[in-house]
Amino acid sequence: MKAVQLTTSGDYFSHYLIDDHETWQKEVRIHEGLSLERFQYRDIPMPAPGPGDVLVEVRGCGLNHLDAWAAKAPPSNKRSEPVTPGADIAGVVKEVGEEVTAVKPGDRVIIHPSVSCLDCDFCLTGRDNLCQSKGGFGGSRDGGLAEYTLAPEWCVIPLPDIISLIDAASLPIVFITTWHMLVARARVQPGDTVLVNAAGSGVGIAAIQIAKLFHARVIASAGSEPKLEKARSLGADEVINYTTHSLHDEAMRLSQGRGLDIVIDSLSGDLAEQSIEALAPGGRFVNCGCTLGNWARINVARMLFKESSVLGSVMGTKNEMLQIVRLVGEGKLKAVVDRVFPLSQTREAVAYLADRKQFGKVVVVPDAHYPPVEGYSTL
Numbered sequence: 146m147k148a149v150q151l152t153t154s155g156d157y158f159s160h161y162l163i164d165d166h167e168t169w170q171k172e173v174r175i176h177e178g179l180s181l182e183r184f185q186y187r188d189i190p191m192p193a194p195g196p197g198d199v200l201v202e203v204r205g206c207g208l209n210h211l212d213a214w215a216a217k218a219p220p221s222n223k224r225s226e227p228v229t230p231g232a233d234i235a236g237v238v239k240e241v242g243e244e245v246t247a248v249k250p251g252d253r254v255i256i257h258p259s260v261s262c263l264d265c266d267f268c269l270t271g272r273d274n275l276c277q278s279k280g281g282f283g284g285s286r287d288g289g290l291a292e293y294t295l296a297p298e299w300c301v302i303p304l305p306d307i308i309s310l311i312d313a314a315s316l317p318i319v320f321i322t323t324w325h326m327l328v329a330r331a332r333v334q335p336g337d338t339v340l341v342n343a344a345g346s347g348v349g350i351a352a353i354q355i356a357k358l359f360h361a362r363v364i365a366s367a368g369s370e371p372k373l374e375k376a377r378s379l380g381a382d383e384v385i386n387y388t389t390h391s392l393h394d395e396a397m398r399l400s401q402g403r404g405l406d407i408v409i410d411s412l413s414g415d416l417a418e419q420s421i422e423a424l425a426p427g428g429r430f431v432n433c434g435c436t437l438g439n440w441a442r443i444n445v446a447r448m449l450f451k452e453s454s455v456l457g458s459v460m461g462t463k464n465e466m467l468q469i470v471r472l473v474g475e476g477k478l479k480a481v482v483d484r485v486f487p488l489s490q491t492r493e494a495v496a497y498l499a500d501r502k503q504f505g506k507v508v509v510v511p512d513a514h515y516p517p518v519e520g521y522s523t524l
């Protein structure tokens with residue numbers, strides 16, 4: 146079968162977790178360019194399902210910044226084997242192992258992007274996103290940038306007919322991550338004022354919608370006017386262009402000097418610092434990514450007197466994935482797809498994503514199914 150493989154794949158997680166500020170800055174400069182030649186489109190053997198596995202014919206694979214980082218990160222000694230990237234996968238069941246009962250060939254499915262041990266204290270208390278032996282598609286195991294992929298039965302979720310396979314492929318990581326940030330970590334309440342940074346990102350489009358679902362007031366920030374217009378059409382009540390205005394000052398003005406109840410951030414760096422300074426008493430800042438660097442300064446004294454919280458958030462649980470599939474199926478949340486590429490043009494798709502011009506998700510489709518027959522949601 147045809148698959149994209151990342152040769153000499155980078156160890157982007159340890160790259161991401163570099164503690165030393167100076168080293169991080171240096172690494173960012175050195176690896177500014179994408180090594181797109183690391184993405185090779187080639188024939189590999191067809192995977193065969195074990196007793197508990199499901200073989201899925203991929204119909205859509207959503208790209209994430211993780212996929213671009215994998216091309217940027219320095220080659221890793223830890224993982225010399227080529228791996229097929231792509232964590233957000235939807236498709237049709239082709240074949241099942243003898244122990245599989247949840248799905249059968251022909252079923253339309255979406256795949257939960259992480260594989261947890263199901264036996265540690267985190268997994269056993271419903272916090273499978275914190276499982277320390279967790280792996281993921283496109284990281285520790287082959288992902289969805291291929292014609293077929295193998296998934297353990299636990300990860301395979303039947304898809305309601307109303308959700309197209311392209312839309313489904315755009316959902317998993319950004320929607321479960323954002324649901325986890327807003328609902329589990331920040332505990333969003335009706336009437337909260339929520340600032341959504343990087344409104345055009347996948348997390349941004351999910352955060353605007355989920356915050357509105359909870360009857361919060363949404364202020365969206367982005368670096369360009371077209372993105373802010375789209376954020377408004379998705380439900381944002383107010384917008385801030387952080388390239389032409391101070392994010393902090395505008396957030397204080399738009400909250401009538403009270404400050405923000407919740408900040409949803411995937412940037413870190415200076416914009417995170419400004420956002421934390423704009424928190425209301427009792428406010429919660431939640432971060433799920435460090436696009437602008439690993440560090441942000443916090444005025445601890447102000448945090449203390451305002452009882453504000455600075456929270457990390459990583460991915461989401463399978464239970465949250467089931468919620469997302471249900472809510473999208475009921476039309477209460479919607480996928481936003483920016484553009485679809487054929488699998489043979491994955492390099493172009495990753496470069497397009499890294500350019501940050503998109504609003505919504507970039508989805509890759511095997512060439513045999515391109516252009517897709519099913520529709521998909523755009524803005």
Ligand SMILES: [Zn+2]
Binds near residue numbers: 262263267277
């Ligand atoms: Zn576990």
